[in-house]
Amino acid sequence: MKIIIGVKYCGGCNVSYDRTEVLKKIESAFDESKVMFENVKENMLYDYVLILNGCLSQCADISKINSKYGFLSIVSPDGIKEACENIRILSLSLKEQI
Amino acid sequence: MALMTGEQYLESIRKLNMNIYMFGEKIKNAESSPILRPSLNSVKATYDLAQMPEYEDIMTATGLNGEKINRFTHIHRSQEDLIKKVKMQRLCGKKTGACFQRCVGFDAFNAVYSTTFEIDDKYGTHYHENFRKYMELVQGRDYTVDGAMTDGKGDRSLSPSKQPDPDSYLHVVERRPDGVVVRGAKVHQTGITNSHEVLVMPTCAMKPEDKDYAISFAVPTDSKGITIIVGRQSCDTRKLEGSSIDTGNPKFGGMEALVVFDNVFVPNDRIFLNGETEFATMLVERFSGYHRQSYGGCKVGVGDVLIGAAALAADYNGVPKASHIKDKLIEMVHLNETLYACGIACSAEGSKTKSGNYLIDLMLANVCKQNVTRFPYDIARLAQDIAGGLVVTAPSEKDLKDEKLGAYIEKYFCGAAGVKTEDRIKIMRLIENLTLGTAAVGYLTESLHGAGSPQAQRIMISRQSHMDEKKKLAKAIVDIKD
Numbered sequence: 084m085k086i087i088i089g090v091k092y093c094g095g096c097n098v099s100y101d102r103t104e105v106l107k108k109i110e111s112a113f114d115e116s117k118v119m120f121e122n123v124k125e126n127m128l129y130d131y132v133l134i135l136n137g138c139l140s141q142c143a144d145i146s147k148i149n150s151k152y153g154f155l156s157i158v159s160p161d162g163i164k165e166a167c168e169n170i171r172i173l174s175l176s177l178k179e180q181i
Numbered sequence: 182m183a184l185m186t187g188e189q190y191l192e193s194i195r196k197l198n199m200n201i202y203m204f205g206e207k208i209k210n211a212e213s214s215p216i217l218r219p220s221l222n223s224v225k226a227t228y229d230l231a232q233m234p235e236y237e238d239i240m241t242a243t244g245l246n247g248e249k250i251n252r253f254t255h256i257h258r259s260q261e262d263l264i265k266k267v268k269m270q271r272l273c274g275k276k277t278g279a280c281f282q283r284c285v286g287f288d289a290f291n292a293v294y295s296t297t298f299e300i301d302d303k304y305g306t307h308y309h310e311n312f313r314k315y316m317e318l319v320q321g322r323d324y325t326v327d328g329a330m331t332d333g334k335g336d337r338s339l340s341p342s343k344q345p346d347p348d349s350y351l352h353v354v355e356r357r358p359d360g361v362v363v364r365g366a367k368v369h370q371t372g373i374t375n376s377h378e379v380l381v382m383p384t385c386a387m388k389p390e391d392k393d394y395a396i397s398f399a400v401p402t403d404s405k406g407i408t409i410i411v412g413r414q415s416c417d418t419r420k421l422e423g424s425s426i427d428t429g430n431p432k433f434g435g436m437e438a439l440v441v442f443d444n445v446f447v448p449n450d451r452i453f454l455n456g457e458t459e460f461a462t463m464l465v466e467r468f469s470g471y472h473r474q475s476y477g478g479c480k481v482g483v484g485d486v487l488i489g490a491a492a493l494a495a496d497y498n499g500v501p502k503a504s505h506i507k508d509k510l511i512e513m514v515h516l517n518e519t520l521y522a523c524g525i526a527c528s529a530e531g532s533k534t535k536s537g538n539y540l541i542d543l544m545l546a547n548v549c550k551q552n553v554t555r556f557p558y559d560i561a562r563l564a565q566d567i568a569g570g571l572v573v574t575a576p577s578e579k580d581l582k583d584e585k586l587g588a589y590i591e592k593y594f595c596g597a598a599g600v601k602t603e604d605r606i607k608i609m610r611l612i613e614n615l616t617l618g619t620a621a622v623g624y625l626t627e628s629l630h631g632a633g634s635p636q637a638q639r640i641m642i643s644r645q646s647h648m649d650e651k652k653k654l655a656k657a658i659v660d661i662k663d
């Protein structure tokens with residue numbers, strides 16, 4: 084089963100790190116045949132949603148974004164580790180369910 | 182097609198047949214003019230950014246008909262919208278290091294939207310309905326619209342109708358059953374050659390005798406009777422020399438022009454004010470208020486670029502650790518963020534107008550702009566201080582690339598070990614561009630005069646200072662009874 088991760092960016096007015104670079108690092112930690120990342124579309128249901136917020140105000144609008152297993156807001160490259168861990172745990176738990 | 186891509190935008194501008202002049206010659210293809218192209222690129226960036234997931238949260242909004250639109254065509258519906266506007270402007274300033282030209286029209290949209298509602302409320306006219314339909318068109322086609330307020334103004338001590346030349350202020354010269362004919366000019370028009378339409382507003386408060394001057398309307402920029410004469414910018418012809426280093430900013434820029442309206446016909450459904458002189462003040466104050474807020478975003482974004490360039494200059498000069506350099510960079514950031522704080526504050530304190538759209542807090546917006554008339558000059562001075570004299574004496578790219586001369590330049594203009602001399606010169610040129618060159622038009626002089634000269638803000642600050650209340654506070658504390 085393929086896990087689908089929705090990726091949501093804040094508007095990026097005053098970012099303190101390169102959000103696309105951070106996403107690339109997270110993506111590269113997973114086998115693309117098992118975990119797929121895509122820019123969120125409204126009213127889609129994702130397994131998990133990563134929110135790439137450029138600063139601590141975390142203003143990304145997620146009001147119309149749906150996730151089965153939760154959201155993770157990243158505010159700096161330090162969030163890479165947590166994001167990878169969460170996605171790994173999710174993939175393991177989903178495998179057990181199958 | 183509520184959201185155009187950058188390429189679609191270029192295509193749409195190509196289709197217009199504007200009457201543009203520069204250096205005494207008619208410009209047939211502004212897109213291929215090295216002088217104008219960077220300004221077109223800046224506007225295009227506002228379309229490109231709206232297509233990118235990393236920026237869409239700020240660059241887009243929901244339009245009057247519920248569709249996704251570019252925020253530059255949005256009618257603000259909340260304080261959050263006002264805040265997002267400032268954030269978007271900072272973003273665009275950061276990405277271009279130049280004026281991206283869509284703010285004046287954007288501010289005009291919101292000022293005309295609420296003012297027309299209140300005119301109709303009083304007189305039973307249909308300006309708001311006209312304007313709403315117009316905004317549906319603008320949003321649906323993702324138009325760039327030039328906001329045209331400033332007239333030539335002739336003798337500044339005389340009102341519009343008292344000028345020796347009646348055309349010193351744009352006015353109605355003929356009233357017809359199907360519309361009006363206007364004559365006059367709008368000066369210093371930002372981005373007109375890159376705009377689909379021009380939205381005209383009166384420039385000052387009007388008396389009953391100025392009736393013909395109290396006119397607001399929108400027409401396509403290639404309407405019959407419109408002539409655009411492009412203004413010069415400091416160092417503009419460097420763009421004709423084929424060097425990218427010497428221009429300082431090889432990609433982006435701004436442009437301004439004199440726009441002459443020589444008997445231009447305006448159909449009735451494109452008229453938004455026509456003789457209701459007392460509403461000219463409301464329109465001017467609201468437009469100026471929004472535009473004074475805008476500068477708390479766009480100038481801050483450009484300031485970010487200048488601060489980054491100054492910090493790089495310090496690195497390249499080998500002095501990033503010197504305490505006074507660090508302190509000067511801190512001061513630059515402090516000044517820049519103060520402007521941003523004002524932009525955000527007047528947005529957060531915004532309020533609903535009768536029409537339902539949101540207006541910034543006028544006092545705080547005027548304070549914002551008053552600071553903008555000063556701080557960019559301080560930031561520019563500090564950037565030049567940090568950069569050193571090379572900002573104004575660096576040889577040309579041609580000399581740098583010359584086999585013999587280039588060796589001297591490499592040898593004597595090298596900086597810290599490991600820094601390419603070419604990179605050092607590029608940064609110096611960028612600082613020159615922003616503080617003395619083409620971009621200084623927007624970053625400095627426009628900061629001073631754009632959205633009104635400093636005195637205009639002081640008048641507004643004085644009007645809203647509630648001095649009597651302040652006096653009462655002091656009296657209450659020391660028990661002074663009236």
Ligand SMILES: Cc1cc2nc3c(=O)[nH]c(=O)nc-3n(C[C@H](O)[C@H](O)[C@H](O)COP(=O)(O)OP(=O)(O)OC[C@H]3O[C@@H](n4cnc5c(N)ncnc54)[C@H](O)[C@@H]3O)c2cc1C
Binds near residue numbers: 333367369370635637
């Ligand atoms: C780069 C740039 C871009 C701009 N873009 C646009 C645009 O897109 N659209 C637009 O509509 N406008 C635009 N403007 C125009 C801007 O709003 C005006 O420059 C501003 O309102 C000042 O008008 P002015 O240039 O005619 O100067 P003036 O009005 O001549 O002001 C010069 C000085 O005279 C003083 N003064 C003027 N009148 C009086 C008076 N009656 N009594 C006492 N003192 C007076 C002023 O306070 C100021 O100190 C732009 C300006 C610049 C510099």
